[in-house]
Amino acid sequence: MDEFDLVRIAEKLNSRITHEYHNNTFFKISYDISRAFSGSIFKVLEDVLEEENIIKYEKSHYNKGIKYYQSEKMTVDRVVWLTSYDKVKKGVENYVWKYEILIEHENDGTDWLHEMQKLCSMNAPYKLIITYGRTKNASDGMIATPPNKGVNLLGIAKEIIEYTNDQSCKQLVIMFGEESINLSTNGSKNLYDIYYWDFDKEMKDFDLL
Numbered sequence: 355m356d357e358f359d360l361v362r363i364a365e366k367l368n369s370r371i372t373h374e375y376h377n378n379t380f381f382k383i384s385y386d387i388s389r390a391f392s393g394s395i396f397k398v399l400e401d402v403l404e405e406e407n408i409i410k411y412e413k414s415h416y417n418k419g420i421k422y423y424q425s426e427k428m429t430v431d432r433v434v435w436l437t438s439y440d441k442v443k444k445g446v447e448n449y450v451w452k453y454e455i456l457i458e459h460e461n462d463g464t465d466w467l468h469e470m471q472k473l474c475s476m477n478a479p480y481k482l483i484i485t486y487g488r489t490k491n492a493s494d495g496m497i498a499t500p501p502n503k504g505v506n507l508l509g510i511a512k513e514i515i516e517y518t519n520d521q522s523c524k525q526l527v528i529m530f531g532e533e534s535i536n537l538s539t540n541g542s543k544n545l546y547d548i549y550y551w552d553f554d555k556e557m558k559d560f561d562l563l
Contacts, residue, residue, distance in 0.1 A: 358406075358455065360480045360525040361550050361563060367402050367484075368529060372544040374398055392459050395484065396425070399432060399457065408434050416441045421454060430476070432457040453478035463487025463503035466528075470511055473526075474518040481526045488530040488547045505530050508549065508560050515551065526551040528560070 374381040374394070384391035400410065403423045409415065411422035418440045424433055434455035456478045458469040466485035473481045487504015508528075515526070529546040548563040 358480050358525070360455065360482060360527050361548065361552075363402065363406065364482060364527045364529055364546075364548050364550075365563065366405075367399060368544045368546045368548060370398050370402060371395065371546070375545055392431075392461070395459055396432065403432075403434065411435075423455075430456050430473075431459050433478075434480075455480040455482065457482045457484070459484045461486065463500070464507070466504075467507055467510055467514070470526075470528075471514055471518070474514055474520045474523070477522040479522060479524040481523055482529070483527070484529045484531075484546070486531045488532050505547070505549070512559060520553075523553050525553070 375385060376382070381391075381394050384394050400423065404410070408421045408423050411424040415422060416437060416439060418438060419436070421434055421436055424435065425431065433453055434457075435451045435453050437451040439450050453476065456473050456476060458466075458473060460466040460469045460483065463486045466483055469483055469485075473483070485504065487500070487506070511528070520526075527548060527550045529548055531546045549560040550563060551557055551560055
């Protein structure tokens with residue numbers, strides 16, 4: 355199995371989304387109005403995946419050893435997958451593949467737990483959730499996270515990890531953006547805080563990057 359550094363990919367994505375937010379008027383307007391314009395987010399995400407030599411899947415593609423990304427495969431927003439086949443016979447579905455990375459984007463700072471539950475119930479070594487509701491920090495002037503939202507739910511996220519006993523996962527990363535009507539960095543370097551769980555390190559709780 356190929357190794358990924360999902361934390362590094364999340365950092366790259368965070369930096370790229372923040373850059374687009376500050377330098378692309380359409381991106382900023384759509385991001386602010388809808389609290390997280392999924393289409394804009396996914397466009398940046400796909401650019402980052404392609405820089406990692408992960409190819410967008412097309413129907414003519416099905417080659418051994420190539421990592422593909424695809425939208426809404428088996429109800430997951432974006433997936434990276436790998437097959438053991440070079441190609442399949444005409445008229446036969448592409449059945450022989452495995453997940454490498456599962457990616458979910460959830461606008462609501464509460465419902466991301468449902469997405470996490472889903473991902474922890476699926477077999478894949480790398481899992482990324484992009485959501486909203488970062489905590490207030492006295493040093494950065496962020497707006498206070500509403501009760502039972504976003505980062506405040508990390509304790510329940512830990513319970514999900516323990517209860518599902520996810521044996522497939524190597525890294526689980528959660529990116530939290532500010533949850534407010536008008537998203538902004540408010541003096542913070544990037545739009546998201548990154549929390550991660552590295553299963554190889556036998557961590558007992560989420561670490562903030």
